[in-house]
Structure formats: C-alpha cells, structure tokens
Amino acid sequence: MKGNPILEVRDLQKHFHLGSGKTLKAVDKLNISIASGETFGLVGESGCGKSTAGRTIIRLYEATGGEVLFNGENVHKLRGNKLQEFRRHMQMVFQDPYASLNPRMTVGNIIAEGLDIHGLADGKQRKQRVSELLDAVGLNEEHASRFPHEFSGGQRQRIGIARALAIEPQFIIADEPISALDVSVQAQVVNLFKKLQKERGLTYLFIAHDLAMVKHISDRIGVMYLGKLVEVTTSEELYANPLHPYTQSLLSAIPIPDPEVERTRERIILEGEIPSPLNPPSGCPFRTRCPKAMPECAASMPEFKEVQPGHFTACHLY
Numbered sequence: 001m002k003g004n005p006i007l008e009v010r011d012l013q014k015h016f017h018l019g020s021g022k023t024l025k026a027v028d029k030l031n032i033s034i035a036s037g038e039t040f041g042l043v044g045e046s047g048c049g050k051s052t053a054g055r056t057i058i059r060l061y062e063a064t065g066g067e068v069l070f071n072g073e074n075v076h077k078l079r080g081n082k083l084q085e086f087r088r089h090m091q092m093v094f095q096d097p098y099a100s101l102n103p104r105m106t107v108g109n110i111i112a113e114g115l116d117i118h119g120l121a122d123g124k125q126r127k128q129r130v131s132e133l134l135d136a137v138g139l140n141e142e143h144a145s146r147f148p149h150e151f152s153g154g155q156r157q158r159i160g161i162a163r164a165l166a167i168e169p170q171f172i173i174a175d176e177p178i179s180a181l182d183v184s185v186q187a188q189v190v191n192l193f194k195k196l197q198k199e200r201g202l203t204y205l206f207i208a209h210d211l212a213m214v215k216h217i218s219d220r221i222g223v224m225y226l227g228k229l230v231e232v233t234t235s236e237e238l239y240a241n242p243l244h245p246y247t248q249s250l251l252s253a254i255p256i257p258d259p260e261v262e263r264t265r266e267r268i269i270l271e272g273e274i275p276s277p278l279n280p281p282s283g284c285p286f287r288t289r290c291p292k293a294m295p296e297c298a299a300s301m302p303e304f305k306e307v308q309p310g311h312f313t314a315c316h317l318y
C-alpha cells in the first residue's frame with residue numbers, strides 16, 4: 001500500500017437476521033486498508049458480499065460488528081454535523097445508470113442535488129458548477145436541461161459520476177460501475193475514472209465481478225468469497241502470482257489475446273455452484289469447489305495472513 005491510509009476497515013461484519021433463527025453473514029470480518037490516492041479493486045462472484053461491504057463502508061447499512069475508520073474517525077459512530085461532513089467526503093457511483101437517476105429530474109438538477117443538500121452553491125454559481133462537472137465527465141452544458149432517458153448507458157454513467165463529484169469528495173465507492181454497460185464503452189468509463197483520479201487526487205474502492213477490468217484501474221486487488229477476503233495484493237502480483245485456488249480459477253477464465261497461448265493454456269473449471277451464505281461449508285468456505293482441497297480444509301478455517309511481502313491469503317496450502 002502506498003501512503004497513509006485514508007480508509008481502514010477492521011473486522012467489519014454485516015449480518016442480516018432473516019427470522020426463524022437464520023443469519024446471513026454477507027460480510028464477515030473484512031479487513032482492508034486503502035491509502036489516499038489509491039484504487040483498491042474488490043472482486044468476486046455475485047453474492048460474495050462485495051456490494052454489501054461497499055454499502056456498509058459508506059454507511060448505507062449499519063455494521064453488525066467491527067469498525068470503518070475514515071480519516072481516523074469511526075464512520076459508524078458519527079452523528080449530526082460530523083456525519084454530514086463524512087457524507088460530503090465519501091460518495092458512491094452505482095451499477096445501474098438507468099435505475100440510479102431520477103427520470104423526472106433534469107440532468108442539471110440531478111448533478112446539483114448534492115450542492116443543494118449541502119447548501120454549497122446557488123444561482124449563477126450552481127449553473128457554472130454543473131457546466132464544469134458536465135465538461136469534466138465528457139458531456140457539455142446543453143445536456144443540463146435534458147432528462148436521463150435521452151442518454152445512452154455510458155452517458156448516464158457519466159452523469160452518475162458527475163453527480164458523485166459535485167461536492168468534491170475525497171473518496172468514491174464505485175459499485176460495479178461498468179457491468180451494465182456495453183463492452184465498447186466500458187474502457188471509456190474506466191479511463192474517465194482514471195483521468196478524474198489524476199486531476200482530483202481521488203481515492204477509489206472499485207467493486208467488480210470481472211478481474212480483467214479491475215486490473216486496468218486498481219493498484220491493489222482484494223478477492224472475496226462468501227463474505228470473506230481470500231487474497232489481497234498488488235494488481236501486478238495478483239496476475240503474475242495468484243496464490244489462492246479461487247483467484248487462480250478466476251484468472252484462468254480470462255481469455256488471453258494471443259491465440260497460440262490461448263489454445264494451449266490450462267483452464268480451471270470450478271465444479272458446483274457457490275454455496276448458500278446461509279449455510280456455508282465448515283472450515284474453508286471454498287473447499288466444496290476447490291480442486292486442491294485436503295482433509296484439514298474441512299476441519300478448520302484458514303487464517304488470512306501475509307505469506308509474501310504485501311501478499312495476503314487465507315489458504316491451508318501456505
């Protein structure tokens with residue numbers, strides 16, 4: 001990790017009590033540290049808890065346990081003005097640019113919503129700010145008077161990004177921001193995130209199910225499985241030397257552009273479905289699908305530990 005942490009997530013838990021004594025452990029003892037200016041990619045299959053983790057970090061959900069320290073303050077203990085201040089510094093960009101924009105509001109009013117809530121600009125200044133933000137995300141000031149349905153998916157996500165930027169946050173949680181977009185525009189939106197980070201010194205938690213896409217934006221990557229982190233390291237190291245069998249299988253599913261290499265390389269096909277988080281396997285949560293499972297994997301949960309400098313994993317093989 002480069003620099004001082006702006007965000008520290010310690011033993012974060014988000015459990016949902018579903019009645020009849022059942023508990024869904026969507027996020028279980030998550031530990032992440034993110035430095036100022038860094039992009040941390042959080043990946044895993046759908047249902048692994050990555051989006052719930054993002055929503056608990058930004059306090060859309062209250063935590064069941066653990067803590068989230070943002071600039072040293074425990075987010076889940078903030079009240080009143082302190083909470084409002086936190087809401088200015090951390091913003092979210094959502095997956096579905098169709099559902100997350102109010103269809104009855106003009107784009108200008110959507111983008112300025114944060115400015116209005118926090119009383120940061122009005123009149124001419126507000127208009128000027130909206131126009132600057134549209135420009136920053138590759139749109140123009142004439143777009144301010146239009147409605148969301150007049151835009152393509154990629155443009156709507158740009159509007160979502162402008163809305164998040166309006167109150168000049170330090171930290172953005174981007175929850176699968178490109179998954180709903182055509183492949184042809186995904187790279188453009190990733191490049192926009194990169195450009196804005198450089199210009200504004202932003203820090204990102206970038207949530208995705210696709211390891212191929214997070215590689216291009218992330219400094220470090222965390223891989224989640226059934227509510228737990230199974231591996232964390234730098235983006236280069238994860239691709240060059242994945243340690244956890246789950247990460248290895250995710251990487252083996254990414255096609256390689258060289259047809260010769262692609263033809264000869266070995267794919268790891270995971271057997272079976274992801275188990276229900278309501279009834280996770282004993283010991284290692286990945287053991288029911290792991291090609292390298294051993295008897296001890298059913299007996300005890302592997303500890304998440306640093307096995308090489310800066311490279312953490314939770315697996316009995318190490």
Ligand code: SF4
Pocket residue numbers: 244245246284285286287288290291292293294297302314315316317
């Ligand atoms: Fe596979 Fe065992 Fe490692 Fe889990 S602990 S990933 S089951 S080898």
